[in-house]
Amino acid sequence: MVDMVRSLLRNLPIGLLTKMGLATLVAPKTSDWSKSREAIMEYVEEREAANRKALGLGQGREARTNHDRTKKYQEVAYYPGCALEGGGHAYNRSTKALGKKLGLNLKEVENWNCCGAMEVKNIDPKLQTYLSSRVMSIAANKMGLDTVMAPCNGCYHNLKKAEYDLANDPNRRGGQFAFSGKSGHATYQAGQVETIHALDWDRETIGRGPGHERPRQEFAEGVKIANYYGCMYTRPRHIFPEKDQGPGSESTSKPHFMDDLLAAAGADNVEYPLKTACCGGAHALSDSDTSTRLVLNMLQAAEASGAEVIATECPTCHSGPGNAPDAREKTLGRKTNVKIIYFTQLLGMAMGLSPKAVGVQENFSDAMPLIKEKKLA
């Protein structure tokens, strides 16, 4: 027996056991992995592109540019627009807070101007093109940036439209050249910048940014959300050439970027049939009755779909439904309980930011009781 124990001890692989013990205590870590990760991602994208080509599926935007875009969106020119400095301030606050949390660099466009909104566009489209192009010109020629991020649907739409018009309409180019010449700034050339929405920005950078921050998956578990995109985020189709490009790209008929982002935070997205319908925003001043009725119908449809929250990504779409509690009660004869919350606020809270940090107190509808009830903060 004694001999057997001695023999066992003599033959024990001491060196190997020591290594195993150390490996258990001190987890092995690969150093300087970031370059390897980039190389592997590049290789995967190359292979995917080759496979798609072999299958006759076309290039596929996701496969082609995903990695590049993630890097590109680390630093963008931020164009808040007029609404985000007024009634949509909560959207401004939450977008900036989310960017900071993600470790991204938002550089506000210097000395920016109104995009031309609906008012200028309806009276003189050429002037609207110039106003939007000036913003893009500053971003490109003065700030040296190649991406403009506009969270407001109106600004996003107008910049995209100006981009399209300048690329395709010589008259618009001529008008813009004259305006910028007299104004004393560099003329914007189509293609100098890419205009993106806050949804594009977040979708590309969440989980892929410097800190790899992700929303807590259990954050919005059990919260039923109707995602409302409004009518300008996807229309007209021809000014959004990057959309409808197959898997991974946004759809103009059934947009899903907000659904995807909030699903990553555990939200229970409901089927909302009015997700791209008109919110009545453009009617608000000229025909407030119709505007209110459109808003009330949206709220009722959200309730009928089982939603507790309407998530929004546009200050106009947000203020209509959020701003009408009295009209809601008066017209419907009862209170509607659906709360209107910006998607950036929901994502910010899902990443650990406080309701105050994302500006919930600035919202039109009081979402705090729901946030407390659902333990969202």
Next chain:
Amino acid sequence: MSNAAPLSIEDVLLRCGELVGAADFYLLRDPAGRAAELLAMGEAVMVSWLVAKGEEPTQDKTEGFRLLALHRQGARGNPSFNACRETCREIVYHHNLILHDPQAPETAQTVRLGAMVVRHLALFIGGKLEEAGLGEFCCSSRPVRQADTLNPANETA
């Protein structure tokens, strides 16, 4: 479907209100009829717009539905009209959903949601008609409105 009664936008709004507030058993009595009604109301709204604009509403179909052809006709040369493109498609979707399985437990809810979508279309087009000075929920009021604006007695300081 294509032989829809000439409903005005106001008629459509009233009927949608009835459907939204109706009990399940009423909505489930004739699901196929309700589906056709949703489509017919959508078409009626589009016809109101086209007639007010002085156009002959098409009898053609796009992707199998006159409603989509009417929308396409209305959107020609009028990009902002596309703001109701998906609303029209949602009406078609709800119509198809009901017909796909009329006895499904959620059919009543589908009819109700479909009526809300039609109501949205009616409100949107009604609003556009008013803003364009083409009528107050029905194009027949156009001459009345024009007369109003031409009458100096109706001018306000």
